[in-house]
Amino acid sequence: MPEYMSGFGNSFETEALPDTLPVGRNSPQRVAHGLYAEQLSGSPFTAPRASNERSWLYRIRPSVLHSGRFERVDAGLWRSAPESETHLPLGQLRWDPVPLPDTAQSFLDGVVTVTTAGDVSTHNGMASHLYLITESMVDDYFYNADGELLFVPEQGNVRFWTEFGVIDTEPGEIAVIPRGVKFRVELLGGPARGYLCENYGGAFTLPERGPIGANCLANPRDFLTPVAAYEDRDGMASRLTVKWGGALWRTELAHSPLDVVAWHGNYAPYKYDLRRYSPVGPLLFDHADPSIFTVLTSPSETPGTANVDFVIFPDRWLVAEDTFRPPWYHMNVMSEFMGLVYGAYDAKPHGFVPGGFSLHNSMTPHGPDLEAFEGASAADLTPQRLQGTLAFMFETRYPQRVSAHAAAMPGLQQDYADCWSGLRRHFR
Structure with missing residues (x-):
């Protein structure tokens, strides 16, 4: 079983062989056990201490020996921003789950891009993908120099063998692999399906709590x-x-690049159990903004405006008086890619199922469907617990462009907008 160290953004130190890490220095003349010292930097050298990310790795071979003659290969259905393969009409979009293939398909073959946003070459924006895996990577390794990867499993357990150690995940958890970290993906049992956010911008960090104070939300x-x-x-x-x-x-x-015997620093992959998220909300009336459910945020140069936010809607109590409790109707400057890991989403009780996904782009109106509106408007406002549900959003300041493949998926619901068509005039 994998072993872990707890804490977010900590400066860790760990060694698989005793007496490997140098004491009092990072790059001694000779590293123990004949290893090489190598620094992996996730931020510029001169970034402020609070945002400076780097780790020292002590490895059997330096990464320059993991390189050879690189040749460009087919990226399959993986796309990067800016993406303009297709132009769907403006409107709300929703898809049914994509079935797992019958053929053998590893992670490298199984990434399917749904949307892209921003510009990968300027390290701004993100992309929303699916991953569909039916076999483990064997003698295959990968790293992403364009961005960090946030995995949201929806079906099947997955093991990430990384340079830093081993991470196991299951539905209800997430894993984050930083930019430049080498890894391979193995299945733990049957096939796996899930969602993947490729973050081109600043690394994910914990959002500020403001007046909430020192506790709740995602605890480090x-x-x-x-x-x-x-x-x-x-x-x-x-x-x-x-x-x-x-x-x-x-x-x-002719060798494995996962040859790091020891490491120390604060730039490393991690996992988080979303069931440990401690939500807060209104206790008397009205709503808090959905930003109150932000787990991780990739900040931009504009204060309060995210390059991308990772937001969840987990189990929670609804207790507000004289309040329409589901998410309200709104138009948003941010664009929202939404998925469902398990259960039902209270604003869309039908048509949005685990494995499905939707896109509400910036300034595109959306909100509860007819059934959710009428049910919530007439509900007896006793305390209500939403249980066995986990939805999430990848929310970005950039418009999200739909890939040509996603636009042609048979699961694109042509009648999605009909879920609002029965909303009647009640004005008197």
């Missing part, structure tokens, strides 16, 4: 970072694939 102690684990494999035929500049590049290796 519940984030888990793996302890050091390594592969010492020589004479093997393997491949390393890199996403860089919106394209995939591949080279051949």
Whole structure:
């Protein structure tokens, strides 16, 4: 079983072999066990201390030996912003779940882009993908130089073998792999399906709590970072694939690049159990904004405006008096890609099912469907618990462009807007 260290953004130190980490320095003349010292920087060297991200890795070979003659390879259905393959008419969009394929398909083959936003070359924006996996990566490795990856499992358990250690995930949890970190994806049992946010911008961090104070929402102690684990494999035929500049590049290796024996620093992959999220909300009347459910945020240069927010709608109590309790009708400057991990979403009780997803772009009106509106308007406002539900949003300041493949999916619901068509005039 994988082992973890708890805390968000901590400066960790861990070693798979004793007496590996140097004491009092980062790059000694000779590293223990004949290892190489290498720094992995997730921020500019001169970034302020609070946002400076880097780790020192002590590995069997430096990463320059993980490189060879790279050749560009087919990216399949993986796309990067800016993306203008298609122009769907303006409006609300929703899709049924995409079935898992019958053919063998690893993570590298199973990424399907739904939307892109911003510009990958300027490290602004994001992309919303699905992943559909039916077999483990074997002797295949990958890292993303374009952005960090936030995985939201919806079906099936997945293991991430990373340079920093091993992370196991299941539906209800998330995993974040920072930009530049090498890994492979293994299945733990049957096939796996889920959602994937590729964040081109600033690294995800915890949102400020403001007047909420020091506790609740996502608490730092519940984030888990793996302890050091390594592969010492020589004479093997393997491949390393890199996403860089919106394209995939591949080279051949004769060893495993997951050869980090020890490491220390604050730039590392992590997981989080969304069931440990401690929601807060109104106790008397009206709503708090949905931003109160932000788990992680990628900030932009504009204060209070996210490059991308990761927001969830988990189990919680609804107790507000004289209040329409589901999410209200609104138009938003942000654009929202939404998915459902399990259960039902209170604003869309039908037509939006686990594995499905929707897109409400900036300034596109949306809100509860007819059934949700009429039910909530006539409900007896006793305390109500929403239970067994987990929906989420990737919300960004950029318009999200739909890929040509997603626009042609048979699961695109042509009648989605009909869920509001029965809303009647009540004005007297």
